[in-house]
Each structure stands twice: as C-alpha cells, then as structure tokens.
Amino acid sequence: MNNVTAEKFQEIQSGELGWWTHANFNPQIEWKFYLDVFESHLRPFKRVVDIGCGPVPIFMNPKIEASEVTAVDPLWEEYLKLDKYTQWHTRPVDHHYADVDQAPSHQFDGVFFLNALDHVRCPKETLDGVQRILTCDGLLFLFVDIDKSIDYLHPHRLTQSWLMMELAGMETLVVKNNQSWKHKNRVVYYVGRKIT
Numbered sequence: 001m002n003n004v005t006a007e008k009f010q011e012i013q014s015g016e017l018g019w020w021t022h023a024n025f026n027p028q029i030e031w032k033f034y035l036d037v038f039e040s041h042l043r044p045f046k047r048v049v050d051i052g053c054g055p056v057p058i059f060m061n062p063k064i065e066a067s068e069v070t071a072v073d074p075l076w077e078e079y080l081k082l083d084k085y086t087q088w089h090t091r092p093v094d095h096h097y098a099d100v101d102q103a104p105s106h107q108f109d110g111v112f113f114l115n116a117l118d119h120v121r122c123p124k125e126t127l128d129g130v131q132r133i134l135t136c137d138g139l140l141f142l143f144v145d146i147d148k149s150i151d152y153l154h155p156h157r158l159t160q161s162w163l164m165m166e167l168a169g170m171e172t173l174v175v176k177n178n179q180s181w182k183h184k185n186r187v188v189y190y191v192g193r194k195i196t
C-alpha cells in the first residue's frame with residue numbers, strides 16, 4: 001500500500017472540498033444505503049465517532065443513539081463554513097479532530113468509517129488508528145470502495161483481501177460484498193467487534 005505525499009494529499013483535499021462545495025448531496029439517501037445493512041447491529045452507544053465524516057456525520061441520523069459524538073475529518077472546519085449542510089446538523093458535535101491519530105485510545109464503543117479509507121494519506125496507519133480508539137466490545141461500521149480505479153480524489157485501490165487481513169484482530173459480524181449504488185466498482189460493508 002503506497003502512502004500519499006503531504007503535497008499530493010493537500011491537492012486531493014482541495015479537490016474534495018471543491019466537490020462538497022458544489023455537490024447536490026442528500027444525506028438521507030446515502031444513509032439509507034449504509035443503514036439498510038448496519039441498522040440491525042446498532043445499539044445505544046456511549047461514544048460514537050465518525051471518521052472521514054464529510055460535512056454531515058452519520059450520527060446526525062436519529063437512528064444513531066449516542067451520549068457523546070465526535071467528528072474526525074481534516075476538512076471539518078471548512079465544511080462548517082458551507083451553509084447548505086447546516087440544515088442537517090441536528091445535534092451538537094462534542095469533539096472534533098482532524099485525524100484519527102489525535103483521538104484518544106479505547107474510548108469509542110461505536111466507530112463509523114464510511115467511504116473514506118481510499119481517501120486518506122495512509123490507509124494502513126488509519127485503519128490501525130481506527131482499531132486503537134475502539135473500546136473492548138466496541139463496534140466498527142466500515143464501508144469501503146474496493147477494486148476501484150485510482151483517480152484524482154481516490155489515491156488508493158483497495159481490495160477485500162487486504163482489508164480482511166488488516167482487520168484480522170477483530171471479530172467479524174458482517175461482511176457483505178455488493179455492487180456500488182453509484183459506480184461500477186464493488187463495495188464492502190463490514191461490521192466488526194473489538195475483542196481485545
């Protein structure tokens with residue numbers, strides 16, 4: 001897995017911000033695709049984090065019950081300036097971090113990481129960090145584009161076998177390999193429980 005240089009990542013992120021600035025995005029539609037698979041594994045959480053949350057973290061959906069919510073995204077402060085997304089901000093965000101590296105270990109019993117792993121600079125390090133911040137028995141909800149061609153916003157081509165190898169320390173509750181609802185590539189839905 002090749003990591004992306006800091007310069008290249010800056011370029012990608014400015015493309016990402018441009019995309020969200022102009023996107024015609026309805027989170028209700030996106031959430032449905034995620035929650036159709038994940039909903040049966042939801043429970044009332046103490047602390048939920050959405051990593052790579054974009055401008056509308058999934059915990060803004062009322063189906064996700066949590067006492068405390070954290071947003072992790074390097075563009076979070078920029079997204080807050082985009083007025084068109086504030087209508088979807090139905091609860092205050094308790095904490096935010098630019099990167100999972102800054103989040104405390106063993107704190108979150110619900111971790112969402114949706115459609116972001118192929119956007120980060122260092123997928124392996126980020127996925128390690130995601131597992132580090134889970135409490136024992138905490139749940140990871142992951143959605144990843146796989147087998148997708150690299151393009152200017154997606155600098156990594158990920159595979160299901162790589163993903164499963166990286167998550168080998170978790171107890172797998174769901175792995176579902178589907179056709180993407182938007183593109184021609186495949187996607188993986190994963191729910192895992194941290195066991196150590």
Ligand SMILES: C[S@@+](CC[C@H](N)C(=O)[O-])C[C@H]1O[C@@H](n2cnc3c(N)ncnc32)[C@H](O)[C@@H]1O
Binds near residue numbers: 120
């Ligand atoms: C395609 S968006 C996904 C947004 C949302 N999760 C969704 O499913 O609609 C990918 C997000 O990953 C973010 N990102 C990139 N590198 C990241 C990192 N190291 N940690 C957290 N988020 C990151 C980008 O800024 C972008 O907002």
